Amino acid sequence: MPQRPKPATQPPLPLDCPLESVLALLAGAWTVQILWFLRAGPRRFGDLRRDLKKVSTKVLTNRLRVMEEHGMLERTVIQSNPPQVEYSLTPLSRELEPILDCMESVGRRLPR
Template sequence: MPLRPKPATQPPLPNDCPLEDVLSLLAGAWTVQILWFLRAGPRRFGDLRRDLARVSTKVLTNRLRVMQAHGLLEREVLPSNPPQVEYSLTPMSRELEPLLNSMEQVARRLKLHSHQVEKL
């Protein structure tokens, strides 16, 4: 006798729900790592480039532009010669900090669990 699928206990996402959009933005290359490093305060482009040693200049530039366009980052040109640019979190991206903290805690537990499984 074939199993009948269980009906969903949650209603489907409304058509105008932006959840998929924010998940897609956060899943973008280096987005979470950039947010992570900027939690401690503003960083210059070169600082972020060193923080994210494996990212290319082109990819980092593109990702910072996308994040700024979506309201996650503020970009300030510093009055120096040559001009330098500093990036910082916006109030909206600061709202993601508890999520980043929770993700770190879960990641640590998952890593510990995977090490325990490897020993079996």
């Protein structure tokens, strides 16, 4: 049994973590799922509410607003009667798609 531990295991940190920007975008409940369901094409508010069962309209609205502010969603109002709103991916959120692919393939090989 050593009498004195080494002062610190790895004095310098092993590379600063460059994931913050990505994590900031993906943070928040439902964010990733919304991206997932929009990959197949634009979807309307009510579609998404049905896709994400168990989400309340308030939370969904907030999420969509925040994602839009982050430039991850485009919101298009269709002038019809009643008016409809379509959400679709942007160039920014398309950059994130590889992460979804990766999560999917990892999830498939995971137990359960």
